[in-house]
Amino acid sequence: MRAIVVERPGGPEALKLVEVPTPTPGEGELLVRVKAGAINRTDILARKGVGSAYKKATSRLGVEMAGVVETVGANVGGWQAGDKVMGLVSGGYAEYAVIPADRAMPIPDNLSFIEAAAIPEVFLTAYQTLYWIGKLQEGETVLIHAGASGVGTAAIQLAKQVSKATVIVTAGTDEKLSYCKQLGADHAIHYKQVSFDEEVTRLTKGKGANLILDLIGAPYWNKNIQSASMDGRVVLIGTLGGKETGPIDLFELMGKRLQITGTLLTPRSDEYKASLSQELADRILPLFASGAIKPIIDKVFPLEEIHNAHRRMEADENIGKIIFQVGDQE
């Protein structure tokens, strides 16, 4: 089969489409013919060879895909050849990928493979962040940074549809802000034009946000603390803006009784990914089937042009997920 490999870390041109052996499904695994997959920030870090968590991934990239079960290993529950599945994998930038059966999710009938490929990573991350870590309660206020990003667009929809939360987002262009509002965001803050902490304070009448989802990191750190409510939770899922903070006032952190949690999905254990995927399948896939929640597609590239998909993400141009497709989509 053909797959994207990175022989030497570098820019988008480091992504090479080459012939590699087709994998064989082991016990509890499915071999899937990949129809589509999505680009993630973690792929870009892996391509560049950044971060110890990513080193294992540097030869083969791609953490999610959607496709058709080709063959099954022993003990895979009810899965069989021909089933349409999506989920988290290693080496998803390829014509075939192996996925543990206990983390495979069925693709709702109303979705294409391209739409399905936009679901796993960002909806699992948003769900984990909002509920497993952030403990979002119905009617709370959540501040979602990078609201037009893949995780942002997923989190806006989950917070509104599942929790009737008041959703405040930040983004850096009018187009992105307007898109976030279409998805249900109550307030959209142009972070280049106003100081988001002052705006959150104003919008919440001084109470602050109960939960903050941040993937910007260092430059937002103290403003996040200012924006948080009493007993607020801040979940850090990225450091796109830098990783080293300035001085932090711990007395403020203590006085507000804040909880700050860092998390990454890709390096989590197989068991964790399986139970998170199963919960998402049970609780959230019905909302995709009914159309209440939808995958957000930015642009679709053929697998052969995946370097251009990386360029688009690095230029921060996307609203929602950047997808690659493999072959025709019949």
Place this chain on the structure above:
Amino acid sequence: MRAIVVERPGGPEALKLVEVPTPTPGEGELLVRVKAGAINRTDILARKGVGSAYKKATSRLGVEMAGVVETVGANVGGWQAGDKVMGLVSGGYAEYAVIPADRAMPIPDNLSFIEAAAIPEVFLTAYQTLYWIGKLQEGETVLIHAGASGVGTAAIQLAKQVSKATVIVTAGTDEKLSYCKQLGADHAIHYKQVSFDEEVTRLTKGKGANLILDLIGAPYWNKNIQSASMDGRVVLIGTLGGKETGPIDLFELMGKRLQITGTLLTPRSDEYKASLSQELADRILPLFASGAIKPIIDKVFPLEEIHNAHRRMEADENIGKIIFQVGDQE
């Protein structure tokens, strides 16, 4: 009645014993004749007028006491005059104090008032920190800073007796280290002689501590992050060493998936204090009654000499709780 008041924030000499009206118990409240109480860091901050959370307390000090119910308000459940009670109050530095009945705890028969006065604040804080926030699991490793402090001596005993945890403490004198080991600590680190993060790493064979209780703050911040295990929790309950950190590496926080929580007990809601006190009474008081856990008394001062009790705490000389007693203890 006589009570300690602070007319103007300042040093220990600002504590004045004066005549004030005896309070009246309202609905759901008990009036308690105070037999003993304890000194807390929050009292010192209140005396100095530090921190917005403390301002309300500056005229009357004292957050815990033990004594005998004198009279009861309406709807106080099973409590009656003559019962021996302990618990969290406002204005405990006094001959009488009012306590909401739903947070009063019965004093086990084997304990004196002086011993009972050493229980509420530190055992509630340690319990809250280890279990409600820190989610300590049986057999985990917990790092307890300031192990010989009131909260430290409480946390060591809870972590060993309730959770069979591996307990590592830090302290600054050989006497304190040795006392922590008597209480059950597995390892005691002299923080002035070795770098505690390196020692924790060595003792845990590189795994780190699952839970860290810190009341030192800024100077320990990065070392705490180094000392924490994957999925580690750091609970910040004080900033005795300073409140402003240096730069923090968020990538490390994210890579280890750390959870950092700040908390203070005194400013919590009445409901919170009531349910925490009830859980402590149900789960932990039997361990006091059996002698498995004991209150740790440092030194006892008469109410009239409470300024010397403050001096002792500010000089960091205590092991366990500094107590004041009111009148005779028959």
